[in-house]
Amino acid sequence: MGEKDDGLGLSLSLACGQNQPSLKLNLMTLASPSMQNLQQRNIWNELFQSSDRKLDTRSVLGGIDVNLAPATAECEEEGGVSSPNSTVSSLSGKRNERDPVGDEIEAERPSCSPSSDDEDGGGGGDDASRKKLRLSKEQSLVLEETFKEHSTLNPKQKSALAMKLNLRPRQVEVWFQNRRARTKSKQTEVDCEYLKRCCDNLTEENRRLQKEVQELRALKLSPQLNMHINPPTTLTMCPSCERVSSSSAASTPKHRNLSPSHQRPVPTSPWAALPLPITHRPFNASASRS
DNA sequence: CGGACCTAACGCATTACCTCA
DNA sequence: CATGAGGTAATGCGTTAGGTC
Known part of the structure; x- marks a missing residue:
């Protein structure tokens, strides 16, 4: 992971030929740079207040319309989403202040899905394991808002968010990974x-x-x-x-x-002749299909 | 102290599923 | 109804970094 987007920004180095200056675009205004949005702040605050005191999923869940909460949906949808790594705990506190909360939580959760049985990777249980769970609008929204605040999550945040949304931490993790990938590709498009x-x-x-x-x-x-x-x-x-x-x-x-x-x-x-600065329009991934 | 090994997290490419026109 | 395209959740693999011996 050579280049890491520090918090909110993505940076992209583009060397334009040998004699060209390396163009280092410090991009990414995609994520809101400040806590301008009260809603976001609330979400975040709520996340951490609740994660600090071992929260009660149902209460935190509040009004969220969990379309397919793993606790229930996966049961009825036998062979729910397989997440081979989700059961692998990150107890060893490496990298950023890692803590076991998430996986404890995960372990506590009622897991009736096969995800809990296949702890070794390798795709888990063949076909049935790859049922796809469509996240609800509310879940996507919260994830999106959270992503605007932090494009990466530490384990604590991850579990808190997972709790809040009634998803598995692994799902939250995957969502963030995919979201980062989307952001990056979108940014690449803009840069091109x-x-x-x-x-x-x-x-x-x-x-x-x-x-x-x-x-x-x-x-x-x-x-x-x-x-x-x-x-x-x-x-x-x-x-x-x-x-x-x-x-x-x-x-x-x-x-x-x-x-x-x-x-x-x-x-x-040569770059001086260009109309600068380029405006990096934030894009709304969730809005792509509404 | 440096190296081998382990483990966890991440990025990336790809797959598989879902939705919609 | 069938189908293809596009979106996206999930998977697999490689890389990196911190910890331990």
Whole structure:
């Protein structure tokens, strides 16, 4: 896991060829940067208050319309979702402050699904084990809100959230993994779009410059014309600031024709010509199908 | 102290299922 | 009703990092 998105941000390094500067886009405004949304805050607070005191699932569950709560749904839907790893506990407190809460909770839960029997991976119990549970709107919403706050969860958060939503921690974990993947691919799409624009702009700039070169060459080859005809444009570089201004070739240099603003500064970086900043529109994955 | 081994978490690619047009 | 496409939950595998011996 070389690059880790620190909390809210995704960063993507894009090296555009050997001579191009490596473009490091610090992207991701997808997740709301601050606790602007009261609802989110409430969700989060609730999550942790409740996770600190061993919460009672049903009470916390409150109004959530659990469409297929594992405790019930999986029972009736025999051979529910298999989660080979869900029973593997993370008791050893590694990485971020890990704690056993989650898996204890999980162990406490009424588990009538086969997920509790296949503790070794390998796909669990063949076919029936891969029934898919569609998360309810409310569950998705809460997960989404939580994701906006934290794109990753520590075990405590995971179990609390799982408790709240009446899902298995493994399901929450999977949801977050998939969500991160979705975010990333969406972001990649945006970046590709941006880079395409970069490319277009550079191509255009290149075309223009080549045209200018041709014009200059033409001028050089026929100096006599210079006396009578003003070329379309010539470039004069200011030695001090290294900016180039377009001016008439008939006029003499020495800054005379360089306006204070230097008229047309040539960007030192190809990226400077681009319309910045790019706006990273947040996308709503859950809204994709409504 | 450094290396081998174990374990857990994560990312990523893929699969399998579900829904909808 | 059948079907294909798109979305997404779930799985498998590889990698990484922390802990232990």
